[in-house]
Amino acid sequence: MTFHFRNVYLNEVATIAGPYEKKGPLGKYFDECYTDLYCGAKSWEKAEVKILNESMKKALQKNKLKSDDIDLVISGDLLNQISSSSYAVNDLNRPFFGIYGACSTNVEGLIIGSSLISSKFIDKCLCSVSSHNMSSEKQFRNPTEYGAPKPKTATFTSTGGASAVLSSAKSSIKVESGTIGKVIDLAQTDPLDMGAVMAGAAADTIYTHLKDTGRDASYYDLIVTGDLGLYGKEILKDFMKSEYDVDLSKNYNDCGVILYDLKKQQEILAGGSGPVCSALVLYTYIVNEMKKKKLKRVLMVATGALFNPNFVFQKENILSIAHAVSLEAI
């Protein structure tokens, strides 16, 4: 299902990042960075709320908007009950939709927001996401103190808050269309190989997008997935070639790989993950290149592993989903 939007623009964006992201190649582009994971808060959860809230306020400030100028906030994150979002949005006092799509959340929010602006239900929307390395580790892989080595296919949850203002006010980046993904079950069961879990969802959504729009993969200067990591990226390329005869060898990359220097930052293993991972790359490197017209057409495919430890303990497969948004530099 692909929606084509009218008069929807990506306005100024804001990114607040953690220490590992600061050390990566995009470190200099973030609006703010913290040098430790507590980010000046008393717990990892409170740290995540804090940086998400800071990204919301920074985005408002960069757009010269007050909270009251925003019609709707759409936000989601990885914490149970998407609590980072609920607590972060609290002092903005604006209408709020909470969403959940794991690491695909950012694009789910951009599609919902763009639909509502395109149809003139609203004019200005704040779309936000966060994740935090240790709040995620604690929640999904408790006890974190155990210290067992992880396989090289494991990914590293990125720390940060990222917010974008979408509106009908013209900017240099147009939100052209969005493709809503399906839940995909490729019988994957390894929570330490999320790239393999999500590659199938990315493939299904990219193929659907190209089919719905009648475009070839080469239409885009860049097709970029959310966070498949080093190995998931190769699975996707192979799968797209063999299953759909779509060649991703020239214009494809993955945000989980772009966000870090994987040679130097060996603790990151196969790459970054978490809802903020793709948002930190989209709202810095990609947006910058689009503003400079070095990238004109970008397909951002955010990929989410719908992972709940209880379901894995009960021998269920790990499901995944991917949503895509097409951005155009104008």
Added chain:
Amino acid sequence: MTFHFRNVYLNEVATIAGPYEKKGPLGKYFDECYTDLYCGAKSWEKAEVKILNESMKKALQKNKLKSDDIDLVISGDLLNQISSSSYAVNDLNRPFFGIYGACSTNVEGLIIGSSLISSKFIDKCLCSVSSHNMSSEKQFRNPTEYGAPKPKTATFTSTGGASAVLSSAKSSIKVESGTIGKVIDLAQTDPLDMGAVMAGAAADTIYTHLKDTGRDASYYDLIVTGDLGLYGKEILKDFMKSEYDVDLSKNYNDCGVILYDLKKQQEILAGGSGPVCSALVLYTYIVNEMKKKKLKRVLMVATGALFNPNFVFQKENILSIAHAVSLEAI
């Protein structure tokens, strides 16, 4: 923020309920009921997935639709990572938006779906929610085996799956408008008194809806909240009167109270809760009365407590949100 919809109708709905709901006054109206909480599955979580999936398929069947006829599924629930929804939607193989608003989720889904139909992005949408008494108890109040008595203000998570088809195909019930709520913080900290947590959100959303539409509370034959329960209901009435001079004494009720016979079913305490609670009442009693034209205008205000035990352990207040949808019998 209130949206007015054009050509959006509530088509056939489906409800699958658990044993406590079956014993209540609406028991005879549910499409299917289970007599034990496992519902023929091997765990409480799998039971919740099963009944939610059954409600989705029952709704399709009652509308004489196949899965492929549906453009989009919107679903949410109380399980971490809204896993009931992700797993339940899996075999439908349709585009999916996951949402989270605790017990306000059903109306959040109806508003998003109605917006997309009204603006012709989609034509047919399946909106679903679930909750399960024991999967919730296990997740939020573990260990459930402890058996400590609860105060009379505590609510009882309802068990069920509920699905509705929204579309532009005319039916006897029109989705007229929807009001998106804000996150509300009334400094409540007691997870065993969710009525008090959510009453403020209900009040804010009802007041916003009446103000945005220029309507008086008496415009509606019924204003019904999601699940404030016996005590939260009284708080809301007092608050609306004292704060906004709005009289809810004549046409107001609460789904958490309607769903059970609270005199006979003493284990329910102050009333039902969970995303499915208001949906089970809306899609049986309320829809039936609307079809008979005994109720012509209904404002359904689903209320959610954005409760995460970790945040309460860390001394944070419990936040809440409420979304409202206005339905008209035509």
